[in-house]
Amino acid sequence: MNPLAFLLGPIQFELTQRALVEATLVSVACGVLGVLVVQRGLSFISDALSHCVVPGVVAAFLTHANRELGGTISALIAAWAMLLLRRRGALGSDPSIAVVFTTMFAFGLALISATGSYLNDLTEILFGAILATSPGELLASGAVATVVLAGTVALFWPLVLVSFDPVAARAQGLPVDRIELAFYGLLALAVVSGLVAVGSMLVTGLLIVPATTARILARRVATQMVVSGLIGCVASWIGLYTSYYLRIASGGAIVLAAALIFAVALLAAPRQGIVARLLHRPRRTETVTA
């Protein structure tokens, strides 16, 4: 096939154009915020939150309400419940998160199984269906992604300080609790924004995989965010094109593309890559005899 036709193929339809724009916004937003999520060791929380949006989305499905709104509300309820359990109970952080998210997910499943055609709807919620989504929904999730991106950029320095040294932030009189709340709010919104593009099961991949890749490639947090956003962007394009031509699920294709980039970086990164380390490994015999 002629390369130009190959590139133009998917974007000749308005539907696919919108999908591309939406997927780009979502993966850039998740990539940028993901750097802080990974650095703070919150991969598990983000995965848990992505399960927690399910009951809200189901409720929105059943009442023909906005899916992003439903997902956001249930994610916020879940985040609040997790915080409460951790503070009040003598439970550790991990079990309280696990209890909340499995409960929420089970509730979502129970809700949707009460309707007739639930398998199709469930598949769409869990795995996304970007090409089968209405323009209104695409717009909504793109808007949520934009809010995540703008919020992360606007709060960049306070977020960095609170993540790096919360004691200093508090000592300086910064509203640490509110900054943390904003951070978890942005995380919940990021999870919600990924529903359409990759579905609730894989949105963690968008948050974690590009950010982990960026950690191998860059040293400063701002640079990592740029790199991670770019990787997310590239992954979403590769993923959508693959999904278009090979007719595979877009969510799976996007996260697979991100994983592929990760694998390449892991092997070939200039300083931390496996190949570079093998090449620069000091040889013991030489140093002893020298």
Place this chain on the structure above:
Amino acid sequence: MSARTTAGLHVERLTVMYGPHLALDDACLTCERGQVVGLLGPNGSGKSTLLKAVLGLTRMQNGRITLDGAPLDRRARARIAYTPQRNEVDWSFPITVEEVVVLGRQGLRGLFGRPHRSDWRIAWEALDQLGIGELRRRQIGELSAGQQQRVFIARALAQDGDVLLLDEPLTGVDAQTQTIVLHMLTELRRRGRAVLVTTHDLTLAGEICDCVCLLNTRVIALGAPAHVLTPRALLETFGGDGAVRLLEGMAEIDPPDAAEPRYASGGTPARRSSGSATR
């Protein structure tokens, strides 16, 4: 002791409990502008707790803390710079030394603020002053412990607060850095800052501090070094062995015999009822 007379930091009747454990009992302390106040006491005597209570990092059972006569609210804390005794930061965080130092000014910049060019310049000057200007682009976790300590002192300096709370800034740094820090303290005093510094170094406290506070859960003595650093008050604060060892190390300071330390509780020091038995 009236708190409204002078500008500076005033701690009145501060009591802090960790669960059932009494860490600070009715402590009063004043740190005026242009003064370096030394906080001395054995391990676990509540020195760090006092600093943390001022910063709102620990809850106080009782007490009042004012800065220039006004109660210390969250916003006013941007005017107080602090270096903790032990930094509990994420050492693996991808942040450079200069970024750590410039973040000392985030409280001044506010929630949505970003560092201006002037903030970067101030951060670099602070790093130069601590003699680690050439390390500014290194990742914080890649520095030695002493270098890291210097970075956090530079951060407090860059904050340019009216009050500085330094928790053992001389512990774990080399002689050259100690000289730098001591010079810094006198310079801060000259610029009219109020400096509260905890230390285990009695000689230093005697030489550089305008005022010394002997602390052991409660304030044992408070006043000019020559008046406060008496064998009797040191015995009361550190117990027998501790005081002897401290006094051997500071033979050059001769406390005048006539001068009595000002006892916070009023009359003569009563024997500590609790705590002393465990030592």
